[in-house]
Amino acid sequence: MLVFARARRRSGTSFQFTTLNGTTFLPSSDYGVGLSLTTATCDTRAMAPLSPRLSSTQGDVLTEDLVKTERPWNVIVWDDPVTPMSVVVVIFRKIFGYSQNKCTQLMLTVHHEGRAVVWSGQRERAESYCVKLQVAGLQSTIENVE
Amino acid sequence: MAGSRLFVRWRDGRIEVRLNEAGRVVAREAFGRVVAAERDPTHEWHAGLNSPIDPSEDTDSPLAALDRQREISTNAELAYMTLNEQFLNEGEAWAWLSTFQIALRSTAVANGLLSEEKLAACEPELMNFIRTIQQFLFGLAECL
Numbered sequence: 508m509l510v511f512a513r514a515r516r517r518s519g520t521s522f523q524f525t526t527l528n529g530t531t532f533l534p535s536s537d538y539g540v541g542l543s544l545t546t547a548t549c550d551t552r553a554m555a556p557l558s559p560r561l562s563s564t565q566g567d568v569l570t571e572d573l574v575k576t577e578r579p580w581n582v583i584v585w586d587d588p589v590t591p592m593s594v595v596v597v598i599f600r601k602i603f604g605y606s607q608n609k610c611t612q613l614m615l616t617v618h619h620e621g622r623a624v625v626w627s628g629q630r631e632r633a634e635s636y637c638v639k640l641q642v643a644g645l646q647s648t649i650e651n652v653e
Numbered sequence: 654m655a656g657s658r659l660f661v662r663w664r665d666g667r668i669e670v671r672l673n674e675a676g677r678v679v680a681r682e683a684f685g686r687v688v689a690a691e692r693d694p695t696h697e698w699h700a701g702l703n704s705p706i707d708p709s710e711d712t713d714s715p716l717a718a719l720d721r722q723r724e725i726s727t728n729a730e731l732a733y734m735t736l737n738e739q740f741l742n743e744g745e746a747w748a749w750l751s752t753f754q755i756a757l758r759s760t761a762v763a764n765g766l767l768s769e770e771k772l773a774a775c776e777p778e779l780m781n782f783i784r785t786i787q788q789f790l791f792g793l794a795e796c797l
Contacts, residue, residue: 587758587761587767588761588766588767588768588769588771588772589757589758589760589761589766589772589783589787590754590757590758591787591790591791591794593790593791593794593795594750594754594790594791594793594794596794597750597794597797598750598754601747601797634706634707634714634717635717635720637706637717638706638717638720638721638724639724641704641706641721642721642724642725642728642751642755643750643751643754643755644751644752644753644754644755644756644757644758645754645758646704646758648704648705648706648707648708649706649707650707650708650709651709
């Protein structure tokens with residue numbers, strides 16, 4: 508039986524111990540035999556699998572998983588029928604510093620598929636790039652990667 | 654060959670503007686309307702300048718929206734102030750390109766020209782304005 512001792516001060520300086528199942532006993536001296544008696548009556552078999560070190564390790568692993576699952580934000584550029592292709596290439600080169608080939612590929616993706624992901628990463632940077640593209644007159648938005 | 658180009662980059666990095674008076678009138682109108690639209694919420698181009706940044710949210714981040722408004726205004730005002738210049742530096746040329754592009758897209762949005770078919774069916778006067786702005790953009794893109 509698992510026994511927890513609850514100490515209660517009686518009159519004077521001595522303690523009376525009461526277990527959770529109602530049994531009371533007096534220690535022969537304060538903090539001496541009474542405490543060792545309580546320890547001796549504890550059945551610790553049920554506590555054996557609950558190792559504090561193990562649960563602490565599990566917590567660490569869970570925290571690491573949360574960091575890994577943070578999803579990037581995409582900056583999307585949308586097609587429109589009036590913007591000249593060469594202007595889109597110049598704007599991509601100016602804002603992102605990509606090579607001429609990469610800018611041309613992205614522009615063609617926008618043209619053929621209606622949209623293209625031009626950058627992925629942290630939300631604040633995605634928002635900043637999106638604003639720069641809008642300031643340059645392109646239709647752009649950000650979205651969280653599913 | 655160079656005589657037919659509207660913008661020419663010189664070896665020292667400056668960009669020469671070869672627009673005639675009629676061309677500068679169109680540029681003045683485009684730049685002036687972008688400046689006005691950014692300041693006036695009832696302007697027909699205002700909605701086109703404030704498209705959503707994150708469509709999954711009801712409202713955009715106020716800091717990002719403010720940043721956009723400030724940069725569009727700065728570019729449009731700089732472009733307007735340099736309308737009569739013969740030579741532009743890199744930053745001024747970028748301001749011209751950005752403001753022309755915003756004027757072009759705002760015109761398309763305000764007139765519902767969001768597909769090739771609708772663009773082809775628009776009024777000749779509107780089409781003339783769009784083609785002129787596109788011509789300016791082609792010229793500037795070659796220099797930048």
